[in-house]
Amino acid sequence: MEQNQIVEILKHHNVSQIYHADTVITSLSFLKAGGLCSRQYLDRNSLPKTSQYTDCDDQKFNVYNDLFFDSVDIHGRIRKPNYYGPVLFVFDLQMLLQENLANRIFITKSNPCYWKPYLKCNDRYFTNLDELGKEFQKGDFKQMITCHQVGFANFKYLQKIILDRPPEKHIELFRQAYQALFQGLQEADLSVPLNIRKCEYCKCFNEYQNMGENNLMRLFATKGVF
Numbered sequence: 001m002e003q004n005q006i007v008e009i010l011k012h013h014n015v016s017q018i019y020h021a022d023t024v025i026t027s028l029s030f031l032k033a034g035g036l037c038s039r040q041y042l043d044r045n046s047l048p049k050t051s052q053y054t055d056c057d058d059q060k061f062n063v064y065n066d067l068f069f070d071s072v073d074i075h076g077r078i079r080k081p082n083y084y085g086p087v088l089f090v091f092d093l094q095m096l097l098q099e100n101l102a103n104r105i106f107i108t109k110s111n112p113c114y115w116k117p118y119l120k121c122n123d124r125y126f127t128n129l130d131e132l133g134k135e136f137q138k139g140d141f142k143q144m145i146t147c148h149q150v151g152f153a154n155f156k157y158l159q160k161i162i163l164d165r166p167p168e169k170h171i172e173l174f175r176q177a178y179q180a181l182f183q184g185l186q187e188a189d190l191s192v193p194l195n196i197r198k199c200e201y202c203k204c205f206n207e208y209q210n211m212g213e214n215n216l217m218r219l220f221a222t223k224g225v226f
Helices: 004-014 024-033 039-044 056-058 074-078 093-097 127-135 168-185 204-210 213-220
Strands: 017-022 034-036 068-069 087-092 105-107 146-147 152-154 158-161 192-195
Touching: 004 093, 004 105, 017 024, 017 068, 024 034, 024 087, 024 168, 034 039, 034 127, 039 213, 056 093, 056 146, 056 192, 056 204, 087 105, 127 192
Parallel strands: 158 192
Antiparallel strands: 017 087, 034 152, 068 146, 087 158, 105 146
């Protein structure tokens, strides 16, 4: 499928932005690299990243060098923290039209962590425009927009970064994360907003309040191995 045709279908489904959530440590590596990076790219360039439960499956199914996006802000949609991390990169949909992404845009039918070795390509991805137009659902978390075998994409179309704010008892950890991300933006010479998420009627407050220290550090720490 042509990338412009995919983008038109996404627009038809009211998708104007695409989203990538990650931990603070991994996000700082993105800023250092100057763009969004695949897991494989981070490994090969010795850039720190937080382990994710999907890493083994991503390697097994040859998507470890892919870039992954959601069609909605998952935290905002489900009213609780995004499992992948508290830092949200928000891109204009137009980024998918860049020349280097030609023939590289694929939309999954399910998360690769649920794929089986016997599944064919058309069981894993939408493979024709008619099917994509009829079955794509904005906000369906298993339908991920991917840039296949694209290890790196610059921040040309980055619109903003949003950071979750945990409860007051974790304020120092939050402050360190915010300052590190702000400094990373400056060093990357990016003039995009770094917004603090403001939640109402959201479960994130209680989840962060009751989260164990190891999990909280995995999400918000600015350095270390998690």
